[in-house]
Amino acid sequence: MTGAVTGPVLVVGCGLIGTSVALALRELDVAVHLRDRESTVVEMAVAVGAGTAEPVEAPQLVIVAVPPSATPDTAAMLLAEFPDAVVTDVASVKQPVVSVAAAGDGSARFVGGHPMAGTERSGPVAGSARLFEGRPWAVVPTPDSTPEAIALVEEVAASLQAVPLRMAADAHDEAVALVSHVPHLVSVLTAGLLASAPRDHLELAGPGLRDVTRIAGSGTGMWLDILDSNARPVRELLVSLRGDLDRVLDALDSGGETLAGRMSDVLDAGRAGTRRIPGKHGATRIESAAVLVPVEDRPGELSRLMADVGASGVNLEDLSIDHEYGRPVGLAAIEVAVDRADHLVASLIERGWPAYR
Amino acid sequence: MTGAVTGPVLVVGCGLIGTSVALALRELDVAVHLRDRESTVVEMAVAVGAGTAEPVEAPQLVIVAVPPSATPDTAAMLLAEFPDAVVTDVASVKQPVVSVAAAGDGSARFVGGHPMAGTERSGPVAGSARLFEGRPWAVVPTPDSTPEAIALVEEVAASLQAVPLRMAADAHDEAVALVSHVPHLVSVLTAGLLASAPRDHLELAGPGLRDVTRIAGSGTGMWLDILDSNARPVRELLVSLRGDLDRVLDALDSGGETLAGRMSDVLDAGRAGTRRIPGKHGATRIESAAVLVPVEDRPGELSRLMADVGASGVNLEDLSIDHEYGRPVGLAAIEVAVDRADHLVASLIERGWPAYR
Numbered sequence: 001m002t003g004a005v006t007g008p009v010l011v012v013g014c015g016l017i018g019t020s021v022a023l024a025l026r027e028l029d030v031a032v033h034l035r036d037r038e039s040t041v042v043e044m045a046v047a048v049g050a051g052t053a054e055p056v057e058a059p060q061l062v063i064v065a066v067p068p069s070a071t072p073d074t075a076a077m078l079l080a081e082f083p084d085a086v087v088t089d090v091a092s093v094k095q096p097v098v099s100v101a102a103a104g105d106g107s108a109r110f111v112g113g114h115p116m117a118g119t120e121r122s123g124p125v126a127g128s129a130r131l132f133e134g135r136p137w138a139v140v141p142t143p144d145s146t147p148e149a150i151a152l153v154e155e156v157a158a159s160l161q162a163v164p165l166r167m168a169a170d171a172h173d174e175a176v177a178l179v180s181h182v183p184h185l186v187s188v189l190t191a192g193l194l195a196s197a198p199r200d201h202l203e204l205a206g207p208g209l210r211d212v213t214r215i216a217g218s219g220t221g222m223w224l225d226i227l228d229s230n231a232r233p234v235r236e237l238l239v240s241l242r243g244d245l246d247r248v249l250d251a252l253d254s255g256g257e258t259l260a261g262r263m264s265d266v267l268d269a270g271r272a273g274t275r276r277i278p279g280k281h282g283a284t285r286i287e288s289a290a291v292l293v294p295v296e297d298r299p300g301e302l303s304r305l306m307a308d309v310g311a312s313g314v315n316l317e318d319l320s321i322d323h324e325y326g327r328p329v330g331l332a333a334i335e336v337a338v339d340r341a342d343h344l345v346a347s348l349i350e351r352g353w354p355a356y357r
Numbered sequence: 358m359t360g361a362v363t364g365p366v367l368v369v370g371c372g373l374i375g376t377s378v379a380l381a382l383r384e385l386d387v388a389v390h391l392r393d394r395e396s397t398v399v400e401m402a403v404a405v406g407a408g409t410a411e412p413v414e415a416p417q418l419v420i421v422a423v424p425p426s427a428t429p430d431t432a433a434m435l436l437a438e439f440p441d442a443v444v445t446d447v448a449s450v451k452q453p454v455v456s457v458a459a460a461g462d463g464s465a466r467f468v469g470g471h472p473m474a475g476t477e478r479s480g481p482v483a484g485s486a487r488l489f490e491g492r493p494w495a496v497v498p499t500p501d502s503t504p505e506a507i508a509l510v511e512e513v514a515a516s517l518q519a520v521p522l523r524m525a526a527d528a529h530d531e532a533v534a535l536v537s538h539v540p541h542l543v544s545v546l547t548a549g550l551l552a553s554a555p556r557d558h559l560e561l562a563g564p565g566l567r568d569v570t571r572i573a574g575s576g577t578g579m580w581l582d583i584l585d586s587n588a589r590p591v592r593e594l595l596v597s598l599r600g601d602l603d604r605v606l607d608a609l610d611s612g613g614e615t616l617a618g619r620m621s622d623v624l625d626a627g628r629a630g631t632r633r634i635p636g637k638h639g640a641t642r643i644e645s646a647a648v649l650v651p652v653e654d655r656p657g658e659l660s661r662l663m664a665d666v667g668a669s670g671v672n673l674e675d676l677s678i679d680h681e682y683g684r685p686v687g688l689a690a691i692e693v694a695v696d697r698a699d700h701l702v703a704s705l706i707e708r709g710w711p712a713y714r
Contacts, residue, residue, distance in 0.1 A: 116561055116563050126714070128649070128713045130649075130651055130711060130713060133651055133688070134688070135563070136560060136561050136563075138561065165557075165560055165561070167557070171555075171557070171558070172561075174558060175555075175557070175558035175559075175560075175561045176561060178550060178551065178554050178558050178559075179551075179558065179559060179561050179562040179563065179566045180561070180563065180565060180566065182547065182550065183547055183565055183566050183569040183570070184565065185605060185623075186543055186546070186547045186569060187565075187568075187569050187627065188623060188624055188626075188627030188628075189543070189598055189601050189602060189605070189623070189627065190539065190540055190543045190598070190627075190630075191626075191627040191628070191629075191630030191631045192601055192623065192626035192627045192629075192630050193535060193539065193594055193597065193598060193601075193630065194535065194536075194630035194631070194633050194634065195626045195627075195629045195630040195633065197535050197633070198528075198532075199633070200522075200524070200528070200532070201528070201531060201532035201535050201536065202532075202535075202536060202633055202634060202635060203493060203522055203532075203635060204473055204493050204495065204522070204529075204532045204533060204536050204537070205536040205634050205635060206473050206492070206493075206536065206537065208537060208540055208541065208544075208571075208572040209536045209537065209540050209634060210634060211544075211568045211569070211571045211572060212540040212543060212544050212568070212569055212572065213540070213627075213630065213631050213634065214565075214568045214631070215565040215568060215569065216627035216628065216630065216631050217627075217628055217631040217632070218628075220621050220624040220625060220628070223620075223624055224616070224617045224620055224621060224624070227609065227616070227620060228612060228613065228616050228617070231609040231610075231612060231616070234609060235606060235609045235610070237550055238602060238605065238606055238609070239606070240550065241546055241547070241550060241602070242599065242602055242603075242606070244546050244549055244550075245546060245595060245598070245599055245602070246599075248542060248546070248595065249592060249595055249596070249599070252584065252588040252591060252592045252595070253588075253592070255585060255588060256585065259581070259584070259585050259588070260581045260585070263580075263581055263584060264577050264581060266542075266545060266546070266549065267545055267577040267580055267581070268577060269545075269548075269549035269552045270544065270545030270546065270547075270548040270549045270552075270570075270573035270574075271545075271548070271573065271574055271575075271577070272548075272549075272552045273547075273548030273549050273550065273551035273552040273570065273573065274548045274551070274570050274571070274573050274574040275574070276551050276552065276554070276556075276559055277551065277559060277562050277566060277567060277570065278559060278560060278562060292485070292487075294487055294490055294491075300667040302663055302666075302667070302673055302676070303660070303663035303664045303665075303666060303667030303668075304667075305663075306659055306660035306662075306663035306664070307660045307663070307664055308660075309659075309660060310657040310659070310660030310661075311660075316659055319659070319676065331490070331491070354487060356485045356487060357483070357485075
């Protein structure tokens, strides 16, 4: 079952995601029409090359890219307005829109969608045709969606270089509560503890704290909408988290051997959880080791290091740079396959780098 | 007040931190003697060049690098064994050891210490002379510590390229509960939710989840000891966190406008908290922007990109690589000063990279 995207496509909502979808479709030479309740937003999307503001008579596909809370009504309206079009959406919560669409006349022509992509930026100017490359794209049919409609939406995801994953709406919403909404709230709550802390306490902050709190820095508007739309699965996980937190508090109160017994269960569950996160390419996490190299903070140093890593013939799995407190130096952590790490250290030392494992 | 490290120095406990301190002092040509209750551990530390296992008569300085729970008794014993030596330690919790030392005869010669450094690895073979470069090193005197003793411990930290920060024991323990122990537990609890989740829910995982749960993957033994030693400040923060969590649950129950009002306070506090974390070089966070570049996953590609970034003349603030689900491609996020980002994008596009902001 293939569903070629021949167009025209109508994108409704020219924010970051809508504009990015439109830009990517334009690169594939698909005719894209744009609509937004704010005319200046459409103008900006047209200006960046995302399509035309001209009305469209009979689109092959309508993509609803408005905020999650507005998505169900907008999708229903567009199913009525374009009786021959397939309609999809990109909202981060799927039960509300899928259940509204399933209850209406256009149920067979609706297929929900959710590209797992975004940035801290927003609006049409932040849009990018490459936003979806390599990202999962949940495809969530109604009970009545035709195979042709499903194939078309999967083809859109695939042609934008995303990885379509077909899921039921309830499974999707539970999954995003687990891998996105609850981690976001946890990050926010941890960062919130810093807001009232004495300044000198924060001087001891290291890379671990920065990792845990990084996503808490993103904007609040979209998150309010997401959390409202997915309150039930988020709530269930947070209640479970509170139960675990209470067990940690009990363990801290007990102290000594009892603490060790209770707390090690919690710590072990955490380690086990991290190992279940899919690694690169959707495959199991590659056994890797970090090679550490202090790098002076001036232009060209890192490129010289990377060139020397390249010259060593070792393929890099991941790289991060930890900027150091109080000193003009960064520490590059080069993740490589564990059986290549010693070779890389030796090769870098030979080239004058103070590399170590 | 300067306190030259002339040696000999006795390091007691040849784990990661003890061995790393010893290696760094050896590079400065200081005589280092090593002791550990396990002779094979001392042998390994000697083998990697951290010093000698020969006994020492009258050390200038004794560095206690045993697990936190054993640190107070060990420090007291060593103050008695070497009546002319300054004694310091490296435990991640400071009140227990400082209060024991303050209550004893050697109070004037004891100065607590805590280098904010470590890796997921442990043991003498993981030791590195460069482990402390650019890291904060808390220096925690007793009420009786002499200026000479304090100066000596600060000089050790500085000569190991760390940044000494003088603090009181209670302030230190509250600070590390905030910036290290509680974030670790939060990361563990979030990762723990993944342990029992359906496999297909995890397929939607993205970089945000990986950031939040990264530190949960480290070993449990040391953490049990740390949490037991610092239970009170950790408990206080976790109780505060539970209060915030309950407010989030209330907000989720309320829905709609009420949810928005209550939740936006929580989200805003989180954003404010992230902004208080000191940036690189201890300075205020530099206003930066991310330039994004898809990079094929094969040796040499990243080094070619870094060379082209270097050629653009733009100084890199940070770099991360997000490996993509289901595709042999990574997305490099190059953080640069916000007023240099457009120049970098243009420069990279000119060199054939599909760079965008």
